[in-house]
Amino acid sequence: xxxxxxxxxxxxxxxxxxxxxxxxxxxxxxxxxxxxxxxxxxxxxxxxxxxxxxxxxxxxxxxxxxxxxxxxxxxxxxxxxxxxxxxxxxxxxxxxxxxxxxxxxxxxxxxxxxxxxxxxxxxxxxxxxxxxxxxxxxxxxxxxxxxxxxxxxxxxxxxxxxxxxxxxxxxxxxxxxxxxxxxxxxxxxxxxxxxxxxxxxxxxxxxxxxxxxxxxxxxxxxxxxxxxxxxxxxxxxxxxxxxxxxxxxxxxxxxxxxxxxxxxx
Amino acid sequence: xxxxxxxxxxxxxxxxxxxxxxxxxxxxxxxxxxxxxxxxxxxxxxxxxxxxxxxxxxxxxxxxxxxxxxxxxxxxxxxxxxxxxxxxxxxxxxxxxxxxxxxxxxxxxxxxxxxxxxxxxxxxxxxxxxxxxxxxxxxxxxxxxxxxxxxxxxxxxxxxxxxxxxxxxxxxxxxxxxxxxxxxxxxxxxxxxxxxxxxxxxxxxxxxxxxxxxxxxxxxxxxxxxxxxxxxxxxxxxxxxxxxxxxxxxxxxxxxxxxxxxxxxxxxxxxxxxxxxxxxxxxxxxxxxxxxxxxxxxxx
Amino acid sequence: xxxxxxxxxxxxxxxxxxxxxxxxxxxxxxxxxxxxxxxxxxxxxxxxxxxxxxxxxxxxxxxxxxxxxxxxxxxxxxxxxxxxxxxxxxxxxxxxxxxxxxxxxxxxxxxxxxxxxxxxxxxxxxxxxxxxxxxxxxxxxxxxxxxxxxxxxxxxxxxxxxxxxxxxxxxxxxxxxxxxxxxxxxxxxxxxxxxxxxxxxxxxxxxxxxxxxxxxxxxxxxxxxxxxxxxxxxxxxxxxxxxxxxxxxxxxxxxxxxxxxxxxxxxxxxxxxxxxxxxxxxxxxxxxxxxxxxxxxxxxxxxxxxxxxxxxxxxxxxxxxxxxxxxxxxxxxxxxxxxxxxxxxxxxxxxxxxxxxxxxxxxxxxxxxxxxxx
Numbered sequence: 001x002x003x004x005x006x007x008x009x010x011x012x013x014x015x016x017x018x019x020x021x022x023x024x025x026x027x028x029x030x031x032x033x034x035x036x037x038x039x040x041x042x043x044x045x046x047x048x049x050x051x052x053x054x055x056x057x058x059x060x061x062x063x064x065x066x067x068x069x070x071x072x073x074x075x076x077x078x079x080x081x082x083x084x085x086x087x088x089x090x091x092x093x094x095x096x097x098x099x100x101x102x103x104x105x106x107x108x109x110x111x112x113x114x115x116x117x118x119x120x121x122x123x124x125x126x127x128x129x130x131x132x133x134x135x136x137x138x139x140x141x142x143x144x145x146x147x148x149x150x151x152x153x154x155x156x157x158x159x160x161x162x163x164x165x166x167x168x169x170x171x172x173x174x175x176x177x178x179x180x181x182x183x184x185x186x187x188x189x190x191x192x193x194x195x196x197x198x199x200x201x202x203x204x205x206x207x208x209x210x211x212x213x214x215x216x217x218x219x220x221x222x223x224x225x226x227x228x229x230x231x232x233x234x235x236x237x238x239x240x241x242x243x244x245x246x247x248x249x250x251x252x253x254x255x256x257x258x259x260x261x262x263x264x265x
Numbered sequence: 266x267x268x269x270x271x272x273x274x275x276x277x278x279x280x281x282x283x284x285x286x287x288x289x290x291x292x293x294x295x296x297x298x299x300x301x302x303x304x305x306x307x308x309x310x311x312x313x314x315x316x317x318x319x320x321x322x323x324x325x326x327x328x329x330x331x332x333x334x335x336x337x338x339x340x341x342x343x344x345x346x347x348x349x350x351x352x353x354x355x356x357x358x359x360x361x362x363x364x365x366x367x368x369x370x371x372x373x374x375x376x377x378x379x380x381x382x383x384x385x386x387x388x389x390x391x392x393x394x395x396x397x398x399x400x401x402x403x404x405x406x407x408x409x410x411x412x413x414x415x416x417x418x419x420x421x422x423x424x425x426x427x428x429x430x431x432x433x434x435x436x437x438x439x440x441x442x443x444x445x446x447x448x449x450x451x452x453x454x455x456x457x458x459x460x461x462x463x464x465x466x467x468x469x470x471x472x473x474x475x476x477x478x479x480x481x482x483x484x485x486x487x488x489x490x491x492x493x494x495x496x497x498x499x500x501x502x503x504x505x506x507x508x509x510x511x512x513x514x515x516x517x518x519x520x521x522x523x524x525x526x527x528x529x530x531x532x533x534x535x536x537x538x539x540x541x542x543x544x545x546x547x548x549x550x551x552x553x554x555x556x557x558x559x560x561x562x563x564x565x
Numbered sequence: 566x567x568x569x570x571x572x573x574x575x576x577x578x579x580x581x582x583x584x585x586x587x588x589x590x591x592x593x594x595x596x597x598x599x600x601x602x603x604x605x606x607x608x609x610x611x612x613x614x615x616x617x618x619x620x621x622x623x624x625x626x627x628x629x630x631x632x633x634x635x636x637x638x639x640x641x642x643x644x645x646x647x648x649x650x651x652x653x654x655x656x657x658x659x660x661x662x663x664x665x666x667x668x669x670x671x672x673x674x675x676x677x678x679x680x681x682x683x684x685x686x687x688x689x690x691x692x693x694x695x696x697x698x699x700x701x702x703x704x705x706x707x708x709x710x711x712x713x714x715x716x717x718x719x720x721x722x723x724x725x726x727x728x729x730x731x732x733x734x735x736x737x738x739x740x741x742x743x744x745x746x747x748x749x750x751x752x753x754x755x756x757x758x759x760x761x762x763x764x765x766x767x768x769x770x771x772x773x774x775x776x777x778x779x780x781x782x783x784x785x786x787x788x789x790x791x792x793x794x795x796x797x798x799x800x801x802x803x804x805x806x807x808x809x810x811x812x813x814x815x816x817x818x819x820x821x822x823x824x825x826x827x828x829x830x831x832x833x834x835x836x837x838x839x840x841x842x843x844x845x846x847x848x849x850x851x852x853x854x855x856x857x858x859x860x861x862x863x864x865x866x867x868x869x870x871x872x873x874x875x876x877x878x879x880x881x882x883x884x885x886x887x888x889x890x891x892x893x894x895x896x897x898x899x900x901x902x903x904x905x906x907x908x909x910x911x912x913x914x915x916x917x918x919x920x921x922x923x924x925x926x927x928x929x930x931x932x933x934x935x936x937x938x939x
Binding site for chain 2: 010014025027028040041083093094099105106111113116123173197203240247
Binding site: 160164169170 | 623645647649651653655657659661676722726732
């Protein structure tokens with residue numbers, strides 16, 4: 001739609017909603033620099049809460065666990081999800097519709113159900129709980145997200161491109177790597193980014209399948225939130241916020257590439 | 266000419282068996298989903314029909330008791346309350362989200378920036394965002410502090426552990442899910458339709474209600490589903506902002522597996538939740554298909 | 566070209582069948598294309614022409630036991646596209662959006678393991694062949710080109726391989742009329758100049774008539790007629806061909822006897838009696854359908870009809886001014902017959918009749934086409 005003068009009441013209303021969407025986070029960031037432990041009074045600027053973060057072994061361990069799990073589960077989920085998307089978008093096979101529907105099941109299933117059902121199974125088969133079980137769980141809920149994102153990208157892609165490559169002498173494998181993958185790359189990257197943030201942010205599922213020894217960053221934060229409010233939480237939250245914002249910026253750059261159907265004159 | 270290479274033969278083999286090729290691509294991901302997603306759900310479904318073992322876990326046997334306990338007013342109340350919260354959250358998200366989506370669609374050069382603003386909370390940690398709400402709303406939080414400083418109230422009042430806190434948290438958490446699909450369908454709206462309505466003499470309000478709104482219905486329906494489902498299954502929001510007072514089905518489930526050690530009942534509660542999700546999805550599919558039908562008829 | 570008769574056709578179809586599920590896309594298709602020929606597959610959408618082209622390219626394979634596709638005398642039914650040494654221009658050009666123009670054109674050469682040192686020179690030559698300035702366009706991406714330029718790149722990408730056969734799938738469909746006419750001529754020149762066989766798919770009959778050496782008109786998964794443009798236009802075999810290519814007037818009747826010379830037949834049809842030439846499908850007592858092109862009909866005063874011509878009486882319904890010609894619509898019985906009359910200047914030498922006048926529609930017996938059933 002074209003830009004048009006919007007009525008003032010609408011602009012004001014939208015501004016209020018936008019404020020509601022962002023004010024809590026802004027306040028959080030702001031008070032991570034407040035030089036006061038308990039008071040909401042502004043006592044001056046300080047970076048000491050951030051310094052304190054570096055001293056806390058549990059936070060550092062949590063960060064390490066989260067990054068490890070995030071990278072491992074993203075890698076696996078991205079490969080498996082991309083393959084599934086390729087099968088669904090590029091091949092006719094019996095049960096394709098069902099497969100498409102199945103992809104959406106993990107997306108609509110409440111996290112708590114995913115976490116607990118996995119816990120039940122892990123217990124039943126005596127699967128050791130820890131970073132391994134967390135990674136397995138994260139892959140399970142991320143495959144679908146990757147597959148859906150990559151599938152969308154594939155559907156927007158011109159199938160003639162692969163045929164053009166083949167008639168020019170490229171066999172299926174060469175055509176895949178020289179033509180399909182370069183086109184698909186933005187989709188794979190944004191699917192992977194989505195998977196990584198989902199993994200990095202997840203508390204609910206992780207908390208069930210983590211067992212007693214492993215703790216990811218969100219689990220550490222959760223414990224801090226539940227125990228007592230102190231400015232370190234604001235600091236660590238700010239760090240998480242900034243990290244994810246950078247991630248979105250990066251993935252956004254990939255996502256903003258020109259649409260692939262450039263051939264429609 | 267030399268005979269075909271191994272690679273050529275392998276490709277030929279696969280080409281002749283498109284089903285095999287497709288299933289080979291599917292197999293790893295599908296296998297993972299089956300083993301670590303479908304099987305656990307089935308196992309949990311099985312557990313929901315078994316008697317409870319006092320040390321956690323289940324005893325062998327079959328019982329419907331885990332489900333019949335939901336007729337207890339206490340649990341029925343929780344299910345009802347959860348559903349009501351999810352409905353209220355969806356309705357309020359629609360109320361707040363539609364104008365935002367509408368404004369973005371007409372924001373001209375501000376559009377990308379506004380989309381970014383909406384996307385930002387969508388990507389940030391849900392736990393951190395719930396904590397941010399808690400930070401504002403706790404007894405000595407910024408809201409109470411400001412109100413006291415302004416002399417509106419004498420002492421801080423309790424905002425956390427109220428329905429208000431939970432509902433605000435849910436809306437804060439899921440509003441982007443409503444805005445983005447509505448924006449997507451508003452963006453596709455053909456402006457010439459509105460001009461046509463204007464030429465035909467429709468005043469602005471009627472142009473909105475008779476052209477814009479109906480045409481953005483696919484976005485409204487999709488957004489509603491995307492808000493309703495996680496709201497129904499939410500656990501973290503009520504856990505962080507609701508304390509012990511605001512128990513939703515999600516918290517009930519969690520309790521059964523942590524403190525109460527009643528796995529079968531927790532499993533049954535999970536499937537009650539899944540049933541509600543299923544109802545929501547099938548309503549969504551109905552409405553969407555009806556919309557598609559209408560669009561098709563309108564075209565022909 | 567001194568192609569000896571012993572040389573096998575470049576492309577040959579022998580009773581080829583292709584079905585998709587329940588849908589038959591090619592039904593017993595047979596034809597052959599000679600070296601250097603400009604061969605068109607013409608027909609409405611869904612007639613099977615694109616499937617036929619894809620069978621040549623190797624994107625589809627014939628049904629099991631469904632005939633043979635031969636390229637240069639070799640059965641290629643089971644060969645993959647990349648084993649066929651062909652080139653193709655796609656309807657939407659299918660340029661690789663992530664590669665520059667020169668890399669697009671070089672793609673096939675790279676795949677064929679052409680020595681690296683040769684590639685830049687051949688890419689440049691190919692660009693010049695399609696009249697694109699290499700200095701200006703080589704480094705651009707496809708998205709930065711206009712439709713016509715993309716078309717040229719697609720052509721260069723195909724021709725750089727010096728293929729023996731070039732397949733073209735409605736390549737001009739997306740261009741505007743002027744560019745289209747220009748490209749038609751250019752393609753035809755390239756075909757003659759390079760000696761490459763062109764197999765061209767189109768739904769545009771005018772395009773096919775302009776460019777082709779031979780045309781296969783397809784309908785309902787079959788070849789309805791195969792021949793030179795003149796044969797197709799002047800001797801349409803079936804009502805479908807007569808209707809699809811150019812305009813035609815159709816007359817139906819019953820063969821009641823032989824003509825005076827004993828060769829042709831006399832037909833009793835709506836509007837009157839007329840003679841038709843000999844045709845194997847016609848026999849006394851059988852129903853006959855004929856087609857006559859508007860430009861082969863004359864509209865005359867009834868008394869002016871020459872003795873050796875067929876004439877049906879009618880009434881002028883409407884006269885349509887088209888510029889070069891006039892279309893006189895004449896009501897003959899229940900039927901409206903279109904007659905094309907050369908415009909000799911309505912201001913100086915106007916037609917001798919107007920709407921409502923009683924006239925005769927006349928033609929020479931040999932100018933009508935006896936049609937077979939579709």
